[in-house]
Amino acid sequence: MLAAAVACSCARAQAPQTQPDMAAPAMMSAPLHPDPYIPPAMRKPPRDGASGPVLQYQAMQKLKKRFEEADLDGSGSLSREEAHKAGLGFIEKNFDHIDTAQRGVVNFEDLKAFIIQRREEARSR
Template structure:
């Protein structure tokens, strides 16, 4: 009798396990959930990646510009978590106005890129 009950319980547990969704490809608990499955779309690269990065930076810049002046002070940049802008503020603010526009930031990034890649670097 006990063997029969055990067999029935085992059959039910196997059936319920089979009815559940398939396990992810990687079930390692040390791997973050978002890395366990292949992305639905390929990650952007090249010009698309650069456009995505610029758009994200512009969005963060605009969110930090609380007074909608189109410019940030060093303090605004730091408070908004734009540490890179805050840390390079003196170099970005070439006009020494105490504020920088998004175009100032883009110009500085381009200048740093050209310095790193040499004179043959594209704009």
């Protein structure tokens, strides 16, 4: 029995003594931003309840995804018919304004330029 007590005390003495790591709690806490893949400049919360850069970025990504899904022929652009079939009424309704080059199709860059132009017009009113 004495041998067992000595063995236990020796094992305890050989076990490395660890001190609490002060950095561990900080590392275990939740990330500062729920989506670390959003660029840092866009992580700031919106001011005064207005839609901030993060919301605009997320909305643009969703729109891009819908645009790509609506592009049935994989050309990178939408015809008026593709926009109609996909239920993209905004594009269909404003097609002539978005298609400034009058090609009969609009690409995502055309759509972004149109949205930015409309946003600037709304801000200047």
